[in-house]
Amino acid sequence: MSPTAAAATSIPPPRPAGRFAAVAAVPRPSVGLALTERVAGQERLLPAPLLGLLVSLHRAIEPERRACLAARRERQAFFDAGGLPDFRADTAAIRQDDWKVAPIPRALRDRRVEITGPTDPKMVINALNSGAQCYMADFEDSTAPTWRNLLAGQRALAAAVDGTLAYTAGDGRQYRLRPYDDRAVLIVRPRGWHLDEKHVRVDGEPIAAGLFDMAVFAWHNARTLTANDRGPYFYLPKLQSMEEAALWEAALAHAEAMLGLPHGQMKVTVLVETLPAVFEMDEILHALKDRVVGLNCGRWDYIFSYLKTFRAHADKVLPERGQVTMAQPFLKAYSELLIRTCHHRGAHAMGGMAAQIPIAGDETANARAMARVSADKLREVAAGHDGTWVAHPALIPVARSIFDAHMPTPNQHHVLRQDVHVTRDDLIRPSEGTITRAGFENNVEVCVRYLAAWLDGNGCVPIHGMMEDAATAEIARAQLWQWLHLSDPRGRHAEGRPVHLDDGTAIDFALFEQALAALPGRLGDTAALPGGARIAEATALLDALTRACHLVEFLTLPAYARID
Known part of the structure; x- marks a missing residue:
């Protein structure tokens, strides 16, 4: 790490929209960039102008990223000393003022079922063909970031966007994409701010992994996606504060400028999957208001964040993970506050992941698993969520049937949940078990x-x-x-x-x-x-x-x- 890694710098404001379209060329990389690994076809996937974009992004964003990570460490030290998270006094005006996020694109207005998974070619084809409204291609929690995996994933997504992706299994079965209008909408999840991409170094430092994932995908696919009114769209993971959201705003605006895209062309959904972030949901939406379309209940990471935040608090010990369900009061409060916040601002409130998968060879166990999925999705749609996640294609009909039955409209923005009144203590109360x-x-x-x-x-x-x-x-x-x-x-x-x-x-x-x-x-x-x-x-x-x-x-x- 640089000795000045924690030094704070200001985030430049987005440039006027008229200047973005005028930028036609990306500079070639300087001698400050180095690739530490090689795989076949790498030069075609990472051409010199794209490497120039990575250099430019790193130099613009890295100082503030290090400052944000340092702020995380300071905040955790406060928690370890007995402190508790709370709503911010310095941003009360953002929470109290009446404002809305930008209009949601047509392709993202109905997101009742989304499937998530890694970015290998077979998964990409199956997910896009699955019948779900959206597919979150995940470079973070479900991808082991070997250099080969990362480049293969980017290559598969680029082929999927241009319609040429195909896959032949070892048994000879062939996989092909359905027609464009019959595919799920593609949303890419880059890695979080805490992760480095060690294979790409700029000025001797590893580039932020999320910048690498976002920039490579946007470089190859932004123009095609824009022409088809399909993005680019991203899921932003593991944010802890409005400052971290503002940093993504700066990064995306910078990439749009370098690629000649209009400001706000890249749309995002933010995963609220850290305990500090639940206290800054209005602020996070506000920091990204020109491009954010919703927040997502990233429940599993959220439970992990609760454990990590209160790791030194003997009165905040949770029971075994199988008992920490969304029916627990602190998780119910989190979900309902997210719905109220999003719908007040004109944004989607997305539900969380059903991690169950079909259990072959055991009808009784499989029936129990599907019943749990059904109950979870019924809870979400009844609470006012606008859509949900599944991890396996077989769960799509289960989730869709429930959302179709209880959500005849494309979303539930009209469900304002003004009955929800959540306090700090509601959000941090541990569950029994x-x-x-x-x-x-x-x-x-x-x-x-x-x-x-x-x-x-x-x-x-x-x-x-x-x-x-x-x-x-x-x-x-x-x-x-x-x-x-x-x-x-x-x-x-x-x-x-x-x-x-x-x-x-x-x-x-x-x-x-x-x-x-x-x-x-x-x-x-x-x-x-x-x-x-x-x-x-x-x-x-x-x-x-x-x-x-x-x-x-x-x-x-x-x-x-x-x-x-």
């Missing part, structure tokens, strides 16, 4: 299996009827750390208030060691598991992360050093 031995051991298993697959290049893994990605695995990892460090005398924040299993067994490092030792027998033959050859490495990494004095911010940060 227990920690079972099975729940503890499942957290250990999920972490190890997911990490092994991720290290092997697979960021989206089915485990016990759930589609696990980085967000769901993070809940399991953060819970293990918090339970142990608040309970075991050897822990970082042990306060004499031990956490127990529901059978009275103390949760301590001896219990954790037993679970790790028993894991090979629990997994059996690992040869058929995703990343099976890296189980031992993943086990050692989880052990190190769990014993660390401080909760590592994201498991993908140390794991990233082990790929490529």
Whole structure:
């Protein structure tokens, strides 16, 4: 890192719209840029003018990104010392003033069912052909960011946009895209501000991973998407403040200027998946008001953020993750406040992910899983959400039937939820529940299996009827750390208030060691598991992360050093 990494700089305001159309050329990269890895076809995917765009973006945005990350660390230190998040006094006028976001494009007015997933060619084709209104192509939580994966994903999306993408499976089955008007609307999720792209360095520093993802996609596809009234559209992840939203506004406006696009052409939906962000939803919408079309309840990352924010708070311990459902009061308050906020501002309030997947060979278990999905989607549409997420194509008919039955209009902006009155304490009150031995051991298993697959290049893994990605695995990892460090005398924040299993067994490092030792027998033959050859490495990494004095911010940060 640069010694001036945390130095704050001001974000330049967006330029007048008339100047954007006049910019026709992007400068070639200076000698300050270096690519540290090579794969076949890389030069065609990353031509010199695109590299010039990356250099320009990095130099314009990186100082303020470092300042935002430093602000995150300062805020977490405040929480660790006993502080609590709250609504900001300095932005009260934004919350109280009467304003609206820009009109929503026709292609995004009805988003009742969205499917999400990684960016490999087969997934891209299946998702675009799935019958969902939108497909979120995910470079973040469901993609392991090997250089090969990232470039292959960008190549697949570019081919999908121009209609040439095709895929032939090992058994000879062929996959082709449906006609343009019969496909889902493509929305791309770049990686969050906290992640670097180590394969691209500018002036000796890695470029922000999200800038790389956004810029490469926009460079190749913006003109085609604009001509077809399809974007470019993005999902912005893991924001924690209005300043971080303003930084994305600056980055997107900068890219529009360099690419000759009108200001506001790139539209965004923001995932509210951190606890600090729920207190700044009006402010985040305001910072992006010329291009934002909605907020999304990123529930799994939100639960993880709650755990991380309150990692040192013995009175904020959550039960095992299977019991932390959207019916819990703090999550219900989050969802309903998001709906009220969005509809007051003319924006979509998108529901969250159903992580269940069909369970083949067990009709009873499959029926239970589908019933949980149905109940979850009914809760969302009844509350006033404008759409929802699923992780598997088989869940699209389930979700659509419920939204069609209860939402005859394209969205529910007319459902203003003026009955919702949410306080700070409503948003931070912990949920009731227990920690079972099975729940503890499942957290250990999920972490190890997911990490092994991720290290092997697979960021989206089915485990016990759930589609696990980085967000769901993070809940399991953060819970293990918090339970142990608040309970075991050897822990970082042990306060004499031990956490127990529901059978009275103390949760301590001896219990954790037993679970790790028993894991090979629990997994059996690992040869058929995703990343099976890296189980031992993943086990050692989880052990190190769990014993660390401080909760590592994201498991993908140390794991990233082990790929490529």
